[in-house]
Amino acid sequence: MAEVTVSQLADVVGAPADRLLAQMKQAGLKHTSVEEGVSDEDKQILLSFLKSSHGETTEAPKKITLKRKTLSTLKTSGSQGRKTVNVEVRKKRTYVKRDPSELVAEAAEAERLAAGEGLSDAEMDSTVTSEVSADASVGSLQSEQQLESKPEIRSEEEMVLVVDEPQDRSQMDPEVLRQQAAVKRKDREAQDKVAQEAALAARKADQARVESVKTAAAPAPSADDKPVVRGRRHDAPAPAKEEERPEKKKTRSKLAPKTRGKNRTHNIKNVDAFIDSDGLDSRGRRRQKVLKLPEGAKTHGFARPTDKAVHEVAIPEAILVTELAQLMNLKGVVVVKELMKLGIMATINQSLDQETAQLVVEELGHKAKLVSGxxxxxxxxxxxxxxxxxxSPRAPVVTVMGHVDHGKTSLLDYIRESRVASGEAGGITQHIGAYHVGTDKGMITFLDTPGHAAFTAMRARGAQSTDIVILVVAADDGVMPQTEEAIQHARAAGVPIVVAVNKMDKEGADPDRVRNELAAKDVIPEDWGGDTQFVHVSAHSGDGIDNLLEALLLQAELLELEAxxxxxxxxxxxxxxxxxxxxxxxxxxxxxxxxxxxxxxxxxxxxxxxxxxxxxxxxxxxxxxxxxxxxxxxxxxxxxxxxxxxxxxxxxxxxxxxxxxxxxxxxxxxxxxxxxxxxxxxANMGEAESKSLNVVVKADVRGSLEAIQSSLLEMGNDEVQVNIISSGVGGISETDITLAATSNAVVFGFNVRADNTARKIVEIEGVDLRYYSVIYDLIDDVKQALSGMLSPELREEINGTAEVRDVFKSPKFGAIAGCMVIDGTLLRNNPIRVLRDDVVIYEGELESLRRFKDDVNEVRSGTECGIGVKNYNDVKPGDKIEVYEVREVARSL
CATH class of the missing domain: 2.40.30.10 (Translation factors)
Known part of the structure; x- marks a missing residue:
């Protein structure tokens, strides 16, 4: 191949030239520029370096794995129509090349073992036993590889069913499920068959090896030895006949197990030798493994305690008998018996005081530890x-207090730019509202408390959780009862007060009157030499709101609030x-x-x-x-x-x-x-039993519920009172109505309603269920109901008085008093009193009242009449007869 440059070689191999230069430098080549030429020898050096860096060697591979995958399709018909199932079979075979030196060494060792060279009889027996108990299948394969010098072959076969349907078996076709089960069953049977054949082959090979070893180790036969046929020698005497044999008791050793079948001559210990590593015996059956405990091991780890356990029992101020028994790991009956020994009759659910519980613990042998409540x-x-x-500095918490309808919520409304008061029932605030407002000079948190008298406790809680109190007083109304309560709560909590004189936009506004009335309550303005800031505001127009916020932030700076x-x-x-x-x-x-x-x-x-x-x-x-x-x-x-x-x-x-x-x-x-x-x-013994009005109260929030409860409990007297049998927060449920029906109670719902089930029970049982959204409506109705339960007051009214002038005798009526009516009117059917020297000497009724000879029903003042007193004849001149009437007057709380 012709010589090329580094840049051309980088283009051929598809790598950056800079990276190729770096790799060439690491390989030991002296190329520094992309224009330098690269020879074939340089290429071989670079290739060898890259192969070695990637873990590749020039040696022949020792293991080769071949994989094959075949796909087939099964078409099935079922209740849901014809379906297609894709079957994928994956086969994997691995060839491993072994070292020839290992094969030669193993063959030499096998020949030495077969010849029994240098081994004693005991060592030979142990060797044979260990060989027999080895893995038969693997041993046979290894022996074949050693003898034939062939590579080891490991094959795997896997069948995969690829179904085009959901894998939920409940939705699959039954035919598909049967085919899948059949494929799995065939695969399992094939594996079992291969294992059985391997086990049998291993068994035959091992038996042949053992026989060869025994034959090599046995001594050569002598001339005197004779063959043995059916267990006896030829020169041995023949066995006696049946009748000549002595009677022998048929016994069998208890230690010798009874065996059946063609393998009954084998010892049981030898049977375990034919179990391979997979748990298969010589016939390919799977055997259960028996776990044996090591010598000296116990059957369980529990040990009975020898000494009694002493517990340190923490005893609070009051404890139940069952809880005390649990702390000592005893049954409740044991503690009850101990209490009976001490002369205390108690049940397991009864509470014990600390001293009694300590005595019981010590009597039972434990240590008592007194715990403070x-x-x-x-x-x-x-x-x-x-x-x-x-x-770090924190924002002030400001509580707004004042009388009803003095503009507390309206003032806060304007600050928050919302409409809170419009959503309140009756136009009053009945919950504690909390809001934080961001101003130009800092953040302020406001708490709006109700002003109604029923929310005294709620106002007290508002004062205890605040830093500054805004006392809102209407300029046209002045100081009212709730205003005085707010002042008392603020002083009790030690909180500074800022007075906001509201409703300054009204015609009848008189801020001087407010100052004078508050000064009488020791709330002195700053301009009068006091320490209380007065700010004139109007919640309607917004006048003075900025001044009020500045006063609050100034007061907060003086307090130096931190958290x-x-x-x-x-x-x-x-x-x-x-x-x-x-x-x-x-x-x-x-x-x-x-x-x-x-x-x-x-x-x-x-x-x-x-x-x-x-x-x-x-x-x-x-x-x-x-x-x-x-x-x-x-x-x-x-x-x-x-x-x-x-x-x-x-x-x-x-x-x-x-x-x-x-x-x-x-x-x-x-x-x-x-x-x-x-x-x-x-105290109540001998007195008439007081009447009570049973009520069930449900409210929307906890604060309103507490206000209602306190108002109702304060409403009663010695004769009538309110009995709150149940109270809670949330809607009126079936349980509340059932309880009210059982105890003959009235159900009050404050801003809550009853569910459908509860309303049905109300109709069936006739329970008095009332809804309220304003608290003083509820209080007025309860007060009226209690007033109706009061017994009426009896009042005596004197209708008339007559003076006795003379006494006459009558054969029919006895003594008849001739009288002059000096005051009022005498009525015949009314009771009378006889007074002598202005002292009552007799009380009774009139028997006759006559004007001349006529019976009359009444006699007016200034008129003479004759009066007969029933069952009384000791009437004397100068006495006075007083006629009165008893009237019932309804009472109210």
Whole structure:
């Protein structure tokens, strides 16, 4: 071949010239330019280098694998019509070339073993046994390769069915399934046949090898030896006849197994020698492998304990008998028996105090460890206090308070540029709303609390979770009862107040009156020498809103509000409700840290993982920092408004604390109920039983439910009271209606409705079900119902008074008093009293009332009459007869 340049060679091989030059340099060639020529010798050097770098050698291959694939088509007919099945058969055969030196060495070793050279009898027997127990099929193939010096052949055959239908066997045609099964069965039978033939060949080869070894090792026969026919020699005496043989008891050794068939002469140990490595015996049958334990091994690993296990039992302030038994790994009956020995009759579901439980534990031989009921809470506080982040300024949390209809929500409406009050039932706010508003000078978080008297507790929670309070007072209305309550809550929480004098655009606005009334409540304006900022605003026109925001931010600067954002979040629950589609939804205010989606949250007696997090507009967010109100989904219940929440490291820790709080709350509630029963047991003895109105209350949010409950419980007196048998958040269910029907209760639904099943039960059972959207409508109806349950008040009204002037005797009526009516009118059918010296001496009724000789029903003032007192004749002149009437007057709360 003619000499070519490097660039021409690169074009021929299809590689870049720079890369080819680098490879030539690595091969040891001295080419540096693409224009230099390349000889045939250089090409051979480069080719050898490239082959060696890619792992290729010039030696002949030791293994060659041949593959062949054949395709065929099967046409089938079935219930679903004719179908076509593609059958693909893949065959693979591998030829391995062995080293001639290995073949010569193996042949020499085989000849030495066959001749038995240099081996003792014991070694020869062990050699024969090991050879027989080797893999027969592989041994036979290797012996053939050693003798004939042929390469080893390994063949594989695989049949693949390619079906143009779905692989779901339930949808395949039965004919296709039968053909597939037939192909698999034939393949399996062919494999079994090959294995059996290989095993038989190996067996024959091994028997021939053993016979040859025994023949070579046996001594040469002598002249005295005679052939043995049928197990006896020719010169041996003939066996005795049947009658000449001595009687021998037919016995068989218990150790010798009874064998049948043509292989009964083989020993059982020899049978295992014909099992190959695949688990096939000499006849190609598969045998079960018996696992044998090593010598000295035990049948099981269980060891009976020798000493009694002593447990350290942690005993809380109250524990059930069953829980105490579980802590000691005992049955509850054992603990009950021990209690009976101590003179305490208790069941397994009864609660024990700490001292009794400690005594039982010590009597049963265990160690008691007293656990304080507050250890869980203390550990939680320690865990939360470990997180110390870097403090940074945060936005102020502002609570808007004031009387009803003084413009709190309207003022916040204008700031948020929304319409919240228009969507509230009755035009009042009945939930705590939380919003954060971005201004030009910073962000402010607002909490809008209800102003109605029923939401006192909710307003108190709002004051405890805020930094600044905006006290909204209408300029045309002045200070009202709820305004005074807001001032008290703000002072109790130690929160500064900023007064917003609203409705300044009205004609009757009088801001001086507001200042004077607030000054009387110790809320002194700054221009009067006090420390409270007064801002005149109008929620309708927006006047003074900027001044109000500036006053809030100025107050926040004075407070120097800070919080760490790089720690797990903690804060307070603002509100919670139950949504039918999304479950429990809780509105929380983050006071420190950052809350993220997926965090484990503990809120009061409930816990859960944050599945979703929404802002006040319902938009999903991933995280939120301090002073940001959010809604979280994922808690296992609805926590109470005002409960604190915190992010914990594990769900197990949160669950333990929540369960502890639930148990403690249940125990405290039971103690209060028992105490109340004991206190009222003797107080109510001998008195008329008080009447109660049973109610079931369901509300949309937890805050409204608490406000309704507190209002209803405060409504009763000693004679009538409200008994809340069930309450909850969410819609009215079948269980609520059934409970109300059983206890004869009234069901109140506040902004919730009953489902279809519950409504059917209401119609059948006749349960009183009432819906409300304004809280004071519900309170008015309950108050009216309680008033109707009160017994009426009895009032006496004196109708008339007559003075006795003289007494006459009558044979029919006895003493007749001649009287002059001095006051009112005497009515015959009314009861009377006889007074002497203004002291009542007799109470009774009139027997006769006459005017002259006529019986009359009434006698007016200034008229004379004759009066006969029934069953009383000791009437004297100067006495007074008083006629009165008892009337029933309805009472009200």
């Amino acid at each position: 507050e250890e869980v809470e203390e550990a939680l506080v320690d865990t939360l206090s470990e997180h110390e982040g870097t403090s 760490a954002a790089d720690i797990p979040a903690k804060g307070i629950v603002i509100e919670s409700r139950l949504d039918k589609g999304r479950g429990s939804i809780s509105s929380v205010l983050i006071q420190a840290g950052t809350l993220k989606k997926g965090d484990v949250v503990l809120a009061g007696q409930h816990y859960g993982r944050v599945r979703a997090m929404l802002d006040e507009n319902g938009n999903p967010i991933e995280n939120a920092g301090p002073s940001i109100p959010v809604e979280i989904l994922g808690l296992d219940g609805t926590p109470n408004a005002g409960d604190s929440f915190a992010v914990l490291d594990s769900e197990k820790h949160a669950r333990d604390v929540a369960e502890f709080r639930q148990i403690k709350d249940r125990e405290d509630r039971q103690k209060r109920q028992q105490t109340a029963k004991l206190e009222n047991m003797f």
